[in-house]
Amino acid sequence: MISRTISICQGKGSIGHNNRTFHTKNTDPARTKNNIVFVREPIGTAYEKLFAEAVERYNAKQKRSDRKIKSGYFEYQFGQPVTETKLTSPDKRKSFYEYLIQLGTMEDTGVGTEAAEKATACLCEYMRGFSERNPNFYVFNAVIHLDEKTPHLHIDYVPVGHYKRGVDTQNGIAQALKEMGYGTGKNAIAKWRQSEYLVFRRICEEHGFIISEPKKSRGVSYAVDEYKEIQHEKERLTHELQPLREMELAADETSVAGKKQFLSNNISVSPEEFEKLEQQKKAVTVQNIENQHERDNIAARQKLLDEREADIAIKEAESLSRLAKRSNELDVRESEIVKIEERALSALNDADADKRRAAVLISDAKKKLEYADFKYNEQLNLNRNYSALQNKYCILEKERDRKASELVNLRYAVGISPTDKETDPVQKITAIRDENSAIERKLDKELRLPFRQQKNTTTLEMLDMVLDKFKSHIAETDKELEESRSVIARLKEQLSFIKQEFVKVVLAVNTLVYSDKYCRGLSGLSKALATGISFFTDSTFKKLGEYDSINKCAIDDEIRENMNHLIEPENSRTSSYYER
Structure with a gap:
């Protein structure tokens, strides 16, 4: 039974490619509908769900407004609005990470075969348990591609770590791996990959696959386009050599019937058979010439491939040199980081002690501040009540003054002097009303108006009528007085x-x-x-x-x-x- 390999690597992180927003030349758009989508959530929504509450808690602790995060966490961390393109922050954090896993190759597990269907089932089972095994990796996009040569799974996730300083929940791959139990340092991601490899291998073996041991890498990885070009060249050369192999087998299998002559090593054949042999000989000669020509071409191509392989080997050596140099630099840097971490841990312990002492002081200060706030609010309420009472008092004073003024005017109106304290205004008003009633009666008696006219005539009109009558009498009296004067x-x-x-x-x-x-x-x-x-x-x-x-x-x-x-x-x- 064929054994298959498991490929696990870090992907480029192209959300548009994974979701088939666009197609590349290695995809078949007619089969895109067969892709299996597990999760498809916008990255902006994922960041809002993961970090919005943490940003609110962080802002609530800040006393200065310039230290608050006014934009979202994504823009705060990566310096630009939300985008599906993978970004790298100044402290080397990625906006998201991609994990790619595949079983077999296109030769032994190509799409459309029974093995590909079983491999797809293994990938589905693996994906269903991924979030449970990795609680600190929030998966916002996951899809199995069945529109390429081999089924494979893309998992895009945001690592979530928890911190004591700054925002308490952040994007942090190292902290996420530490919280999931894979330790710290550069080996943490390798430990995690090995753990996931073993999980996927167990699933594949349970489905009847034989998994070969992973081959050691030469230390050089080719770009996808380069690797595919080399594979296509190998396939083409294989197809070109196939007819030569078939002709060689045919020549080996060709036999001519003949009779061995007596007392001689020669074989006698009939003229027809000899003619047939001559024709086959000529055909083989022509074929050998053509094969030699093809061999020359193949040799030329092989030479080109050897030269290219030599160039690749040189590049590989250079890459290994750079890798070794970089590894040494990283080792030195790791040593420095360890020392810095030790000093930071010591400082952190001191800071924790100071923090505990400060917490006690802060607790006392908070109690005093709460009591002061209570007293302050109580004083504010008293001040507000006092102001309200003052306003009411001023209103009452104004009302009192207005009523006193009205009362003085009323006393003047009824003929009571302000210095007169003995006369009762009520009695005076009652007396005035009685006088008015008497005046009305006298007016009625004096004018002797009919009842209907008296009902429709006001007191002022009646007074005007009486005055007119008195004026008439006065004119007559003045006339009589003039006569008396003469x-x-x-x-x-x-x-x-x-x-x-x-x-x-x-x-x-x-x-x-x-x-x-x-x-x-x-x-x-x-x-x-x-x-x-x-x-x-x-x-x-x-x-x-x-x-x-x-x-x-x-x-x-x-x-x-x-x-x-x-x-x-x-x-x-x-x-x-x-x-x-």
């Missing part, structure tokens, strides 16, 4: 005349009483009567209030002149009345 003026003139005449009578009586010239003819009774009349008239005249305003000397002269016609005066002298 009568009074005439009466005043008459009174003034009477006063003048009365004064004359008074002065005449006084002259008669107190003048010796005119009183000699009066008897005792007449003189007493005249004297009494003089005192009465004098008192009455003074009560009239115009005594001092009368020109008494002129009146006296007039009286004396008139009396001289009747009575001859005895002596010319001033009356004692005037002397008084």
